[in-house]
Amino acid sequence: MNAALLPLIVAVPLLVAALLVVLDDSPAVRRWLMILPSVGALAAGGLMIAETADGTVLAHNVSLWPNGIAIPFVADAFTALVLTTTALLTLVASAFAIAVGTVRARYFPVLVLVLSAGVYGALMTGDLFNLFVFIEVMLLPSYGLLAMTGGFTRLTAGRLYVTVNLLTSTIFLAGVGLIYGVAGTVNLAELAGAAHESPLVAAAAGVCLLALSVKAAVVPVHGWLTRAYPATSPAVTALFSGLHTKVAIYAIYRIYAVVFDGDSRYLWIGLVVFSATMVIGVMGAVGQDTTRSILVFHMVSQIGYILLGVALFTPLGLMAGIFYLIHHMIVKASLFLSTGAIEHAYGHSRLDRLGSIARREPILAAAFLGAALSLAGLPPFSGFVAKLSLVTAAVDAQQWAVVATAVAVSLVTLMSMLKIWGTAFWGPKPDDEEEVAGSGTGIDSQAPLGSPAATAEADGGAAPATQTAVAAPAATAPRPEDGSATRSRVRPAVLLPSVVLTLVTLGIGLGAEGLLSLSSQAAAGLLDTSAYVEAVIGR
Amino acid sequence: MTLALSIGILVAGGVFMLLQRGMIRIVLGFIMLSHAVNLILMSAGVTSRRDAPLMATADPATAADPLPQAFVLTAIVIAFAITIYMLTLAVARSDDDTEDPS
Numbered sequence: 001m002n003a004a005l006l007p008l009i010v011a012v013p014l015l016v017a018a019l020l021v022v023l024d025d026s027p028a029v030r031r032w033l034m035i036l037p038s039v040g041a042l043a044a045g046g047l048m049i050a051e052t053a054d055g056t057v058l059a060h061n062v063s064l065w066p067n068g069i070a071i072p073f074v075a076d077a078f079t080a081l082v083l084t085t086t087a088l089l090t091l092v093a094s095a096f097a098i099a100v101g102t103v104r105a106r107y108f109p110v111l112v113l114v115l116s117a118g119v120y121g122a123l124m125t126g127d128l129f130n131l132f133v134f135i136e137v138m139l140l141p142s143y144g145l146l147a148m149t150g151g152f153t154r155l156t157a158g159r160l161y162v163t164v165n166l167l168t169s170t171i172f173l174a175g176v177g178l179i180y181g182v183a184g185t186v187n188l189a190e191l192a193g194a195a196h197e198s199p200l201v202a203a204a205a206g207v208c209l210l211a212l213s214v215k216a217a218v219v220p221v222h223g224w225l226t227r228a229y230p231a232t233s234p235a236v237t238a239l240f241s242g243l244h245t246k247v248a249i250y251a252i253y254r255i256y257a258v259v260f261d262g263d264s265r266y267l268w269i270g271l272v273v274f275s276a277t278m279v280i281g282v283m284g285a286v287g288q289d290t291t292r293s294i295l296v297f298h299m300v301s302q303i304g305y306i307l308l309g310v311a312l313f314t315p316l317g318l319m320a321g322i323f324y325l326i327h328h329m330i331v332k333a334s335l336f337l338s339t340g341a342i343e344h345a346y347g348h349s350r351l352d353r354l355g356s357i358a359r360r361e362p363i364l365a366a367a368f369l370g371a372a373l374s375l376a377g378l379p380p381f382s383g384f385v386a387k388l389s390l391v392t393a394a395v396d397a398q399q400w401a402v403v404a405t406a407v408a409v410s411l412v413t414l415m416s417m418l419k420i421w422g423t424a425f426w427g428p429k430p431d432d433e434e435e436v437a438g439s440g441t442g443i444d445s446q447a448p449l450g451s452p453a454a455t456a457e458a459d460g461g462a463a464p465a466t467q468t469a470v471a472a473p474a475a476t477a478p479r480p481e482d483g484s485a486t487r488s489r490v491r492p493a494v495l496l497p498s499v500v501l502t503l504v505t506l507g508i509g510l511g512a513e514g515l516l517s518l519s520s521q522a523a524a525g526l527l528d529t530s531a532y533v534e535a536v537i538g539r
Numbered sequence: 540m541t542l543a544l545s546i547g548i549l550v551a552g553g554v555f556m557l558l559q560r561g562m563i564r565i566v567l568g569f570i571m572l573s574h575a576v577n578l579i580l581m582s583a584g585v586t587s588r589r590d591a592p593l594m595a596t597a598d599p600a601t602a603a604d605p606l607p608q609a610f611v612l613t614a615i616v617i618a619f620a621i622t623i624y625m626l627t628l629a630v631a632r633s634d635d636d637t638e639d640p641s
Binding site for chain 1: 557562565569572573575576579580582583584606607610613614617618620621624625628631
């Protein structure tokens with residue numbers, strides 16, 4: 001793969017998005033145009049992995065401008081791995097959005113494409129200011145996505161989300177300005193090791209890292225995530241969970257490795273903060289009573305695990321952190337999609353109103369169970385390898401408190417997953433289920449942004465139709481043990497995305513060797529940044 | 540010195556407005572904050588050199604650094620777009636203060 005093709009990965013989704021604005025009429029056209037760029041990015045990511053697996057770094061300055069004023073695109077093994085996973089998740093979440101009908105919302109495909117272009121750009125950029133721009137390209141469509149699909153709380157959540165993200169973007173930009181002021185450049189390769197030598201650059205880059213930590217939802221600045229994500233539609237939550245916080249995590253890894261050169265003086269801050277993230281995230285999940293809010297709190301907890309890799313900054317620790325990042329993106333999206341499928345079919349995600357799903361939806365239940373066990377870290381799923389290697393790395397570094405925290409939090413995670421499993425999947429069927437079944441039709445309604453009245457109308461219009469549909473089986477089968485209780489409500493197309501992702505995590509768990517060696521290559525690229533620097537500056 | 544003072548005043552005002560309840564005040568706070576950050580970016584280039592940075596005519600010793608100006612231009616556009624979006628959110632739902640009962 002020629003390095004000059006790297007900008008295309010960003011440009012193609014943007015161009016297709018522009019095309020989609022014009023061709024918004026035909027549903028088939030918009031679906032295919034939404035899917036195809038992700039397929040292309042997935043293929044490009046696969047090629048990129050093959051190319052960078054031996055430690056090669058691809059770098060290209062757009063239009064061959066000189067360093068400093070160019071827009072540099074850089075891809076090493078770490079970039080390739082994260083980019084491929086991102087493309088896979090975008091593809092799967094798009095398929096889910098098509099299956100449940102979220103895609104019918106006006107401009108939904110356009111926004112998803114711009115979002116994915118921003119993510120790819122943020123992963124590949126080699127310049128801090130361009131990182132800011134690409135993060136904004138990623139965030140602007142997500143403001144729209146968050147507020148246009150979802151329940152009644154979405155506008156409140158949308159305000160919170162925009163406010164927090166705009167504030168952190170502003171802080172990040174200030175950090176970039178300070179770095180330019182003290183170092184005279186914002187090109188990552190030219191900044192290599194600068195923070196290690198100069199405390200001024202370290203302070204300026206610290207401002208950037210602080211902003212990225214908020215975006216990654218690290219405790220104590222995680223509150224926005226747990227409030228904003230459950231309010232939107234399941235498809236959007238799955239998409240965001242795979243992309244947003246992970247871009248921030250990727251940037252933290254990259255900046256700490258390149259600009260700080262893995263400076264061991266500041267690592268203790270990471271160890272303390274990320275351990276607290278693990279504990280507080282999982283504790284927050286205990287108090288939640290809907291599937292999605294439990295999963296969102298677990299996401300916070302898992303972010304602590306992922307970032308531990310950079311806080312250890314040993315070859316093993318970085319490898320484990322990168323492996324954990326890939327594993328987590330896939331598993332979390334799988335969980336959001338399987339519970340999202342339940343939410344779509346049964347109209348809500350409250351644990352006290354769900355029950356005996358395992359009998360009705362055996363395949364969905366299996367997909368959820370697999371992903372949940374993987375999240376908790378049980379073999380043979382990828383979570384086991386991820387946790388094992390992370391704990392081994394912490395033992396190697398003799399961080400016993402971290403080891404104890406990681407293991408204890410795993411146990412609580414497992415209990416929390418069993419809570420969802422025990423009530424929603426295995427628990428007794430609640431009595432009022434038939435009444436609430438159709439009440440969630442507003443989730444994917446096409447009501448225009450910012451008009452609660454229109455949403456209410458859409459709900460009012462859709463509800464009678466659904467209720468009659470639900471009432472028909474209820475009339476023929478008055479006893480819950482009859483046919484209707486075991487009849488599956490989740491269509492195969494809605495089921496497929498989460499099943500695919502659970503199979504991926506199982507596959508990674510069984511064949512962990514391949515991904516581990518790629519992760520270790522990526523970790524080597526972070527430990528020794530000379531190849532990265534040479535690829536960018538050396539031309 | 541003037542620049543540092545202006546940045547300080549803008550940040551103080553912006554943070555104060557951000558901590559208010561109404562959405563409109565938050566938006567105004569953000570406008571101040573983004574101005575402050577734009578000034579930080581400008582101060583990152585050396586502010587004493589003010590000639591137009593045109594290759595043919597300018598003396599490199601006195602020409603301004605064009606890169607921070609390009610940064611600021613980009614940042615202004617982004618801040619403008621998000622401000623408009625936040626204003627639509629402010630209009631879309633009038634009660635800012637109360638949590639939803641659900």
